[in-house]
Amino acid sequence: MAKLAVIPGSFNPVTRGHLDVIVRATGLFERVQVVVVHNPEKQGLISIADRVSLLVESLAAEGIRVQRERPGESAEAAGADALAGADALAAGVDPGVVGVVSVAELSSGLLVEHCQRVNADVIVKGVRSQLDLAYEQPMALMNREMTGIETLFLLPDPAYAHISSTLVRQIAASEQSLDPYVPEPVARYLQQRRG
Ligand code: PNS
Secondary structure, three states: OOOEEEEEEOOOOOOHHHHHHHHHHHOOOOEEEEEEEOOHHHOOOOOHHHHHHHHHHHHHHOOEEEEEOOOOOOHHHHHHHHHHHHHHHHOOOOOOOOEEEEEEEEOOOOHHHHHHHOOOOEEEEEOOOHHHHHHHHHHHHHHHHHHOOEEEEEOOOHHHOOOOHHHHHHHHOOOOOOOOOOOHHHHHHHHHHHO
8 A cells, every 4th residue: 555655846836736735645645755856947936945945834834744854864764754743643642733744855866766765655746637647647657667656646626726836936026916826935935035
């Protein structure tokens, strides 16, 4: 049975749709690790360090307990942290917590190599549309061919089907409200950067 699910993405920035998928995954897998990946094809706006911080803050605001992989810590140790958190949750020690995830960064190399390092059982990705599936399918097939690791696709709430980080970055350059599209810590961060 799948125990550790890795949810990769650029999270540039994390949106309400991303959070919806992460929360759903915490209800399906023993452990969830969200991996902020440096994607050279999607440069711009937010540094990888800020993306990680915003993700951690946004998850915490959703009632998700977050174990952040500390610099220099082994991926295995971060996985163990997530397991300890999940055990604590299962034991019911903290009723305010709805799920537990760890957050890691991947600045180079293949996602599947990271998955092998942390002994992930499955990759989870959100798909909003046929277009998303067309983009994800070759990567999922390639990742499975290389390592045997399966990718599972989750549908977010349809209320978020039109939200993408790309559109959020465009809106961020205007005076329009970002609140419907991104969690509060991200809206605040982007607002401050408007100057
Ligand atoms: O949020 P995104 O940008 O759609 O996520 C895509 C991402 C970062 C998950 C994907 O590009 C990725 O896995 N990149 C790491 C390099 C890699 O493993 N590429 C796939 C080779 S088949």
